[in-house]
Amino acid sequence: MEVGAHERELAMEALDAHRRAGRLERGEHAERCSTASRATSRAELEALFTDLPEPHPDLPAPQAPAAGRRVTGTPAAPEMPELPELVAPTGATIARHAGLISLLTPAVAALLFAVSGGRFPWIFILVPIVIAGVAVISHRHER
Template sequence: MRVGTTEREDAMRALGEHFAQGRLPMDEYEQRVGAAADAVTRGDLRELFTDLPAPHPPFLVPPTWAAPAPVAMPSYPQPYPPHMPAPYVEVYSHRSKVVAGLLQILVPFGAGRFYTGHYGIAVAQLLTCGGFGIWCLIDGVVLLVSGGLDAEGRRLRD
């Protein structure tokens, strides 16, 4: 099969990689590049790579065959019936409810809400001085007792 400029350039590029890796001395590299430039068929280019390992030009690599079709596996019963959902695994936040609650109580300007990522509530508590301290105190006790969620909706860890 006849080759075109693209195949010749691919062969020269692959020879350049072999030269860069030290597999070809300078004079042999120049000889092979000249032969690649003068090549007419794929057979002419294939002769240049018979004693060299990969990489080879893409058109000289033999085609890969597709794997055979998979054999049908027997079906096994599912561990959970379709009407029964799989057990739910709750993902916890990396933030702590104890730290959030203590920040709310000890720094009554929305610090605990800044920590949990609820910036709207935190700014409101900051601007109202924490509802004169009462809002932050109650919010801190609620965070300590029942926890809460962070800004991504994950439960605060204990």
Template structure:
């Protein structure tokens, strides 16, 4: 029972705090907050007990806010198993570095050690 209190005055839990920190991180990455402001607000979010305490921390920021319906229903990534373009580039650079290592250092064992690399490359190219 909420004893007649309205929604933002009710106690919050870890999921609400985590959502508020995620949204605050979006504002930080957009350049709306300096590092010391972000740090201080994260500390206040971690100590918040009521929804109204979170609202105060977002008063000077545009949407998304913790009480926005759109913010609470953010969609999950559709294909988390498929690497992004940046992930594919990192994988390719790593493969080239490993190939150079195998050719220069491992010489005789290079072909044996190269087979797993080729298999990894083949299967990742096939998925993405």
């Protein structure tokens, strides 16, 4: 029976409990967690707890395939819900125009400084803040 990320996380949480209880040394805990993070079957996860008392991971019961469905070697990927294109329009727009925004920010600051008659020199502090914000937003939307 294949396992997913949720089952691997349950196993690592149980291993953490054994580490806190002093049943596993740091190195052995790290090795078992590494094995759990790469596990692809229920048997691999259960093998990590054969020499340990409770708690064991509370893995969900295996589900039988639906009638009429063929079981193959790899499970079908869950369907992603259709999302509207307007999920994050502002962030995506900023990411697309990051270079232009970064280029124009100092010019806009200089213009505002000149229009204010030089009364607000702190306006130039906003230049690196705006550029850093644009960089963060662009990085989040590169994925």
